Amino acid sequence: MGLKTGERLDLRSLRAFVPPRAARVGAGGTRPAPASETPPPKPKRRRTHKWRRATLAALITGAVVLPLSGAAQPEIPAPAPASLAPLTASTLDAAYKANRTNAAAASRMASAHGDNKRAAADHAMAAPSRQFLHFDGRGAGQATEVFGNLAHADHIAVLVPGSDTSIDTYDRFRAGALALQDRLTRQAPQGTRTAVVAWLGYKTPGTISTTVLTTDRADQAAPHLREFIGELRHIAGRKANISLLCHSYGTVVGARAAAGLDVQDIALVGSPGTGADSAAALHTRARVWAARGADDWIEEVPHVRADLFGATVGFGTDPVSPAFGAHVFAAGPGGHSDYFRPGSVSLANLTRIVLGESKEVTRA
Structure with a gap:
């Protein structure tokens, strides 16, 4: 295409930015192989995976020029968040109780509104065993x-x-967070204590939307993530090692928050790019890691940035490329949703990163 990784392109270059898949496969002007030279067909399952990956990538990229215009989802009523004292080690139990009470109230309001699915989700979050810092x-x-x-x-x-x-x-x-905590508990050296925090602290974009291809949501989320990491330091103290594990669009959020963030490691998995051209451009003292599963469709998304209609879409350099400069680790054969799957290569390596066992991390 004549584009370098991370290079910007304008609307006139959009055809190069999103070439038809058939054109990409047939590039180079090679003639079709004679029937006698045609290799045997690949297993159906692998063809299905490739078709799915290409289709999802096309849908995401298509959101740049064909934004969806569906009606907005109706607002689900719920009480305002609980009023909490500043989070410290001594106020944790009170915060957990207040947020469970708030979730129970939200469940009742959702049920009265006729949204049984949300009511059930809120009700589960109100269970006595749940520990929410925010709801x-x-x-x-x-x-x-x-x-x-x-x-x-x-x-x-x-x-x-x-x-x-x-x-x-x-x-x-939540399932991914539980899988990680289970692995940490089993793998941590005797006497080492661990915790996992599932931070849904921002309004995530829709997969098929224009917002998923800009840094806008990440820019809005980054200050809240920085504030939260500061709260963790008040709770756990300076002794605790904190690792930031970011998935998919969450890697854009982590990258936007990275500058000066008080964490030891930042891991980017299944990333479409971060909006930065290199790990050095994140301006962090943390070790920056990156991984992508062999069957992750995110590989099909072009790693470029485009100026379209006054906005910049796309996220530039691929974090697993040598040009980005991250520590690239093995993620195994998994797909886009498999990085925290129990028994996976990626979960094993993420566990080692969190425990500070960087020498034990298997490299890609």
């Missing part, structure tokens, strides 16, 4: 949940989710 059931909803003993943790992982994460879809995000 807001209004609209798509936001929540920050703790797994483990945060006040006494030596190693803390903060997970930042990607697009289409809300209270309605929260369980899939």
